[in-house]
Amino acid sequence: MNNLNSLNFSGGPGALPESVLLQAQQAILAVPEVGLSVLGISHRSDWFAAVVAETENNIRTLLGLGSRYHVLLLQGGATQQFAMVPMTLLRGKQSPAQYLHTGYWSGKALPEAQLQGPVEVIWHGGACDFKRLPDDDELSFSATAPYLHYVSNETVEGLQFKRLLGRDDVPRVCDMSSDFLSQPCAAERFLLIYAHAQKNIGPSGVTVVLLHEDVLNLVPADLPCFLDYRKQALAHSNLNTPPVFAIYVTLLVTRWLLQDIGGLRNMADINQQKAALLYQTLDSSEGFYQGRAAHQDRSLMNVVFNLGNLELEKKFLAQAQRAGFSGLAGHRAIGGIRASIYNALKLSAVESLASFMQEFQQQARNC
Amino acid sequence: MNNLNSLNFSGGPGALPESVLLQAQQAILAVPEVGLSVLGISHRSDWFAAVVAETENNIRTLLGLGSRYHVLLLQGGATQQFAMVPMTLLRGKQSPAQYLHTGYWSGKALPEAQLQGPVEVIWHGGACDFKRLPDDDELSFSATAPYLHYVSNETVEGLQFKRLLGRDDVPRVCDMSSDFLSQPCAAERFLLIYAHAQKNIGPSGVTVVLLHEDVLNLVPADLPCFLDYRKQALAHSNLNTPPVFAIYVTLLVTRWLLQDIGGLRNMADINQQKAALLYQTLDSSEGFYQGRAAHQDRSLMNVVFNLGNLELEKKFLAQAQRAGFSGLAGHRAIGGIRASIYNALKLSAVESLASFMQEFQQQARNC
CATH class of the missing domain: 3.90.1150.10 (Aspartate Aminotransferase, domain 1)
Structure with missing residues (x-):
């Protein structure tokens, strides 16, 4: 491997496995099973439908995720999810959603949620300069919150939760952008998990969302189609032209996780x-x-x-x-x-x- | 060039120039001037800032676009613009925006606009099975519409306007997704032009928006940040992690247009x-x-x-x-x-x- 790539400690977009880069490189001129450049293959082709299906399936296999969850591959990064989550789950609610402010990225999620409905911040990490995370006895989890939102790993401050937060009777929503697929996780204990690809699982430009099927019934009718989890799920992440190359590379990374890493x-x-x-x-x-x-x-x-x-x-x-x-x-x-x-x-x-x-x-x- | 790529007549994502594919292929392992994979370079690096600046500048040069316009590189395709445009220009308006329904894609724009405000459809092409476009004397352009919206080229039906539509005293908004940078265009006669990349100028995953500076003052205060043209413009398309690879390939295509095509x-x-x-x-x-x-x-x-x-x-x-x-x-x-x-x-x-x-x-x- 190019020696510089192997020593790339970038905070993101992060380095990708050498074998993935080599396959991606080949696909730029010709995807082996198609013979065309990956950049010029229709997103409505059988090949691309198979790419999406295998990517979804690999993520399910890696996480042991059951059939009640949808796996979506969207655009817009975690930033788009900062808004989509409260648009879907918080609009019109009286009881506030609970958010933890544990660092730079969870802080970015707050104003986006506050635009959509009431938010209670149950941990203000700024008071300790974001040098530590709260213990359970420092957190008061409400039984009536529409959901609890937290960021599993704060990339800027280098903080990571080593445990599941919250109550089983309140839906959990987690931004796992920077540690998704880096370790096993109890994915089914969350209502919704989102993660942009560009840390552990692909290039920038694609975001994975794991969605319990219950969410599909909660989507307001007046959302733009691309912000509607239900329409996205029904269209199998192909509602409008998806980022084909970024999804293909993500597929290659999930294959690497399954086959090379085990x-x-x-x-x-x-x-x-x-x-x-x-x-x-x-x-x-x-x-x-x-x-x-x-x-x-x-x-x-x-x-x-x-x-x-x-x-x-x-x-x-x-x-x-x-x-x-x-x-x-x-x-x-x-x-x-x-x-x-x-x-x-x-x-x-x-x-x-x-x-x-x-x-x-x-x-x-x-x- | 791979013979199959050279005979790729796909409706989109479309074929890219051979020289662009070869440079993109090289960049997957190492961008020449950086030495790292394009997939693992930080979007906050000097290199990427230069990529964005040169892409913007090349588009300005190709179109002869003046300094009162912003050039944005966003995610979400034309579909996101179907919503962003009326969120910005139509919410709270009494007078309807005027839309032409000339085919499949302009039809997709309609419900997204109708979610945000009043819409008048001034051409119903379905009556003639979308086999032709209207003449000027079939269109009644309002002087009070917040804007006129049309699609310059309908990819599905193969229809293309050969003239500028509308009045100079009403802002024009145009979806040029499928003929952007295929010919000169009087870009400054539009308030806003948008075009996803995957027809003429790049891979899927990035969308170019040309925006008159006046739009920045019209953005409602309550939009999610990624749907806010003003925040996107101030951040130079780097509000949150952009699709680095797709933008890089778009840069290569604009260089090809300038240097190889002339x-x-x-x-x-x-x-x-x-x-x-x-x-x-x-x-x-x-x-x-x-x-x-x-x-x-x-x-x-x-x-x-x-x-x-x-x-x-x-x-x-x-x-x-x-x-x-x-x-x-x-x-x-x-x-x-x-x-x-x-x-x-x-x-x-x-x-x-x-x-x-x-x-x-x-x-x-x-x-």
Whole structure:
């Protein structure tokens, strides 16, 4: 693989597996089973219907998802879901939906929900600078909320929930954009899960939505068709021209997860090893590298840390870039360093980064 | 070029130029100037900002578009624009917007507009089975309409307006999805033009919107952010993660239009030659091939015709496929045959098709 791709720690769009890139590359000139460029095949072709069906089916298999759920492949990213969810589930409601504000991305979901109906924010993580997530005893889950919304992994701050939140008698809605298919998840305990593809499962331009069939009966009649989960589900994600290439690449990634990795349990093992190695590097640095997130809430996807001063961080990033690493600058909202270690990033790449970090620390001490 | 791609007459997503496919293929492993896969480069990178800026600039140059217009690159296809336009320009209005119903696609725009406000349909093309477009003296343009909406080219029926519609004192909104950048157009005589990419200018997954700056002041305050033209314009199409790959390929196509073709006047010449050859083949077939559209409204992009009976059409399609042609089946809504001859389809491919049609006719007569 191109060495630079293998050391791409970008926060997203993230690196994709080498075998997927090679197949995608071939498909640009000719999809093997069709003979045409993937960019010029009709979305109404039998081939594309099979692509959508297999992608849906692979996601079902990976998650053990039953037939009462629809798998949709939409456009517009998580941002579109920030609006579609409350348009569908919150409009006209008296009782507020409950939202957790745990970081940058859950914060983006709030104003979009507030446009549609009443919202109660039951955790204001800003008070602790989004350095930790709440315990259950800090949260008061209402029995009358139309739904509970949270973000499973905050990419900017590097926080990840290690447990299911909420009550079984209130529908759960979760933005899993940055840890979807990185580990097994109890998908059927949610009413709705959404995840844009560009972290773990594909390129930007496509968003996966898992939808309990009950949602189809809750859609208001006056929504534009493309914002209507029911119409999208009935059209099998082909209501209007879908992003064919992005969906095809997502199919290739789900095949890779099933066939090369062997499922989400294996994927989770690999992801845990990768994260453990980096956090260990932070913890054994005697404060040279300062992890941002509280230990119990550390993300397996985004390892966020600082080096004490901006000058040193700048030097770290420049030297890392010269060594072939990319994407390590922290999110523009908070700065610092962020190593995003999504599915496609190999343990060997993390080992290289850990070595680099140790050497950089040694070197800095010797100056 | 892969011979099958060069004979792809698909109605959309359509074929792309060979040189674009080769560059896209290379970018899947490594964008030359970055060294990373285009699928794993951050949308906040300097490289991607330059991609967006150059794409915008190329479109401005091709159309001679002034600085009072914004060029947006959005998701959701024309279908999203069917809703965004009336959400922005029609909500709360008393006077109806005027719409022309000239075929399948303009028909799709109607219910989306009617959800948002009053609509007057000033042309019901269904009465003549969408076989022709209206003359000016059949249309009554209101001076008080918030805007006039029409579709410049109907891909399904093969109808294309050869003139500008409407009054200069009422804003024009046009869906140019299927003939955008296929010929010069008086873009500044419109308030808003939209076009999904997957006919002439790129893969599916990205939509170009040209927007007069006045629109920015008309956006209601309560729209979800991704449906807000103002927020999208201020964010330079990077409000949330855009479809990086689709935009990159669109950039490559605009470069091809500027550098290889030499601008829209040249592109129009080529497109006129292609269409003339096919329509001539229909007209000289003594009724064997029956063109669908009235002569004066014939589309330069989609040549739609019948062969008199379904059995013969089936035979035509099967034999064409064996000869390497693809995408010739008419739209599922009306059947028949459709040869879509978008920008990237070469004159030589059209010559091959015309020869095939003549031979098929000869053969059928000899049976």
